[in-house]
Amino acid sequence: MDDLKEFLRFFREYLITKLVYFGKSFENIKDYLVAILIIKRGKYSSSFLNISFFLIVVSVFIGGPIIAENSPFNNLSQTEDYQEIVLSYNPYEGNLSTVISVKTRYEIEDYIVRGGDTLELIAKRFNVSIETIKWANNLKIDTIKPGQILKIPPVSGVAHKVTPGETVYSIAKKYGVNAQNIVNYIWNDFVDQETFALRSGQILFVPGGTIKPLGASSSGSQVAPQVFAGAKGSSNFIWPTSGIITQHPVGYHMALDIANSSGTVVVAADSGTVIYAGCVGWGYGCHIIIDHGNGYQTLYAHLSKYNVEVGNAINQGIQIGLMGSTGRSTGSHLHFEIRSGGQLLNPLSFLK
16 A cells, blocks of 8 residues: 555656656747747748638639529618518417528518509519508508608508507408408507407508598498308318308418307318317417328317317218307307418418
């Protein structure tokens, strides 16, 4: 034991001695190299700068085009309509996917009229109706002038400034739409997400809303299309319930809203397996998702009741629940979606 201690003591002193020697040697060599560089700094610096400049030029010519070609921000400032990369998460499939989608506007945009512009051309450029632009700018005629600034709403309809005492229901009635249409516009803000209370002075977008001329009847004569559960469309899907279509598929709401009284029967649009059946206090509320085993899935939302469980095999036309107004809903209706690969599809392409 004493021999081991003596060896360790010797080995420690040996290492310290070697480290000190190495440090002194390194300092001597470093001082020598620094002295040479200082003496020859003019000669070496010139060569160094020339070589560095040459390498930078070569890098720009070789790497520049590659970087520009693969840049996701290329030409954004040169185009009015461009695409954005969206990273989306599907909570029911549990995976992330990258979706390339057209840039969506959600605020009023100012547009300076250019020579040759007409209301029709501007409306097409921003994908809104001519009436929408006229209402937003209080235009009585179609004539516009270069240099004139127009306010362009993000969707066709009415941009309404809320006054004290107004509700989504009174505003919907004023502009001839269903209150759910206003709620479905995801960029509309509410003081309370459950009651959809509004803040005086806020701008509320009313998609599909119309401003009637003075003296016109407020009752309107538009008849909403009616559908019947079980009726088959152009594909294998059938209509999931009966009622009237209160909102057609649009970019921000790629689904069908079918309204009827609470308790109206909801059936499976096609045979498949239930992969979700449950309730949340927001969004879809009580809803069901059916996987049809052919790449398609259907979703049935805002139900008052459902009578299936995850894993159940469902035949086409079998009752799966009852219509209701749970979740983000202003009245009894069915929110119906068709999906493929995690993407929302236009249900009318399969049901008409």
